Amino acid sequence: MPNSFAYVALLAWPVVAIVLYATRPLVQATLWTMLGAQLLLPVGTFFKIPMIPQFDKFSIPSLCALAGCMLATNRAVRLWRSFGLVEGLMLVFLFSPVVTSLLNSDPIYVGRSVIPGVGLYDGLSAALAQFIALIPFLIGREFLRRMEDVQAVFVALVVAGLGYSLLLLFEIRMSPQLHFWFYGYYPSDFIQQIREGGSFRPMVFMGHGLIAGFFAMSVTVAAAVLWRAKVVVVRSAPAGAVTFYLGVVLVLCKSGAALVYGAVLVPLVRWTQPRLQAKLAVILVALALTYPAMRIAGVFPTNMLFDVASSINQDRAYSLKFRFDQEEQLLQHAGERLVFGWGRFGRNRIHLETWEGLAGDASVTDGRWIITLGQFGLIGFIAEFGLFSAPVFFALRALRKAASFRDAVLLAGLSLLTAVNVVELLPNSTLSPWSWLLVGTLLGASEAYAAKVRQRQPQAAPAAELPAMAELTGPVAFPDMPDRSRDRGTHIPVRPRNRPVG
Structure with missing residues (x-):
């Protein structure tokens, strides 16, 4: 407690x-x-x-x-300026839970237990919860639209990472106890933070070692982005040294997925072109969007991934297989109400009758995608993951006309970090307000940058305002072209070329 x-x-x-x-x-x-x-x-x-x-x-x-x-x-805070794809996804995200609740008023009977149905009241409550979750997205889109704001995001991440690294290193050495010491309880099972050989995986105040590891990866990538953009965060330390230090902390966090992300993204943002980074981000979110379809069709290479994991670590391989098996069972249950889902309050989970005749929860829902698909169906999944993915596509379009290399590096780095957040929602449920703020910032910066480029493009004068060439019989003064002949006291008639004779 x-x-x-x-x-x-x-x-x-x-x-x-x-x-x-x-x-x-x-x-x-x-x-x-x-x-x-x-x-x-x-x-x-x-x-x-x-x-x-x-x-x-x-x-x-x-x-x-x-x-x-x-x-x-x-x-x-405005919901939108003009109606488009993002605005449509927001409306579906906000109001599809109401439809889901109205379609799930029937109770579920498991032995002598009854899982009640949901209705309009729960639908309105879910819609309000969705709106609160969407607030950071709206704030980022409205108020963090400049490239200076994107840079401020990366600077805040690096500064926070440097300060938080002291707490992470403390728990790596002393075991994850800070949440218990300050708040009186462990937010997750302590045994999950113990790794091979009796070492510890830190979690500090973030709830789980996986979340802390993902944060360590994010700040390391942010440091690499600022290193590439030549932005100084710590005056007394080179940017490369800051990135190296945060990378060491990431390794000590002992989170396999976060370590893989960092090992791939840091070299990418440091040494590859921003356009390539943005294209890779698009590929990553495209894979995340199509992952449920691949699992439903049975074409995702789960067996191959299990074999690869087995060659590295047997325990991790069986953990991965357990996760795939759970997803398979939950997918079968979600398939019964695939479009709008089962609703909240555990209706999306699998319940088995125990020997006492009561309902027993037999599900382990780790991934955010399977939770959203089970609760709100394909409609809810497309709305939520679409809002996370659409800004990555917009960033690639805005990046094509980047005015400076620094702007391109910052925009591409934020796009990559957003894409990895989307991918991480497949195995884990790490969605947070900070994640929504990053996505909103990427969308706002991409929209503002594209609008600025359009404003810089010169517009040709309408043809009706230009004199016909056949009617030119004397001097012509075009806009922005002063008549210098008067300064020399000479009147020079202008005769068009190829003027018809006679």
Whole structure:
């Protein structure tokens, strides 16, 4: 059970946000309100008011950032400027849970247990929860639209990574105890943080070692992006040394997937062209979008991946196989209501009758994709993963007309980091407000950059405003071309070429 300090920390975060917005520029205050909450607030502690989604480390910073941005700029956050693909996905994301709930009013009977149906009340509650989750996306799109803002995102990541690395190194040496010492409980099973040989995987205040490892990867990639863009974060240390140090911390976090991501992305952002990085990001999100279809069709190479994992580590291989088997069972259950899903409150999970005649939960849902597919169906999956993926495609289009190499590096680096966030949602459920803020920033920067390029393009004068060549019989003064003949006291008639004779 959480101690009183856990609740005090949640209640104190609006005060922290007020101080940030009163003392720092808007972009910095927004970044640290969101990122600081993810790094410091307790996992699993919440306040619940009837008919309102719970207030926790995810919803509180989002609402604080929304209020701070609106008060600082004296304007509301717009849902859209013009209706397009992203706006359509947002509407589906917000309102498809209502349709799902209305279609799942029937109860599920398992032995003597009854899993109740859901209805309009739950649909409206789910829609409100979806809106709160979408707030960081809207903030990023509205207020973090300049390339300077994208640079500020990477700087905040690196600064936070350097500070947080001390806590990570402490838990690597002493075991993951900080969350228990400060908040009175372990947010996940302690045994999951013990690796081979009795070493520890840190989690600090992020809930799980996998999430902490993914954060370590993100800050290492961010440091590499700033190194390539020649942006100095620590004046007393070279950018390469900062990247190397954060990479060492990533290795010590002992998270296999995060280590693979870092080993691939750091050389990419440091030594390859930004266009190639953006194209790779598009390929990654395309694979993530088609992953459910490949699993349903049975064409995803699960056996090959198991054989590869077996050649590296037998325990990791069987863990991967267990995950694939669970996904297969959950896919069969989701296929019964594939379009709009089963709804919330465990209806998307597999329940078996126990020897006592009660319902027993037999599911392990690790990936965000299978959770969304089971709860809200293909419609909900397309809406959520589409919102994460569309900005990557827009970034590639904006990158084609980058005005400077620095802009190209920053935009491509954020695109790659966003794409890896999407891929990580396949094996794990690491979705957070910070992830939504990154996606919104990428979308806003891509839209603003494309609009700026269009404004710089000169527009030709309409043909009706130009004099016909056959009618030119004297001097002509074109706009932006002053008549220099008058300065010399000479009148020079202008006669068009190929003028018809007679």
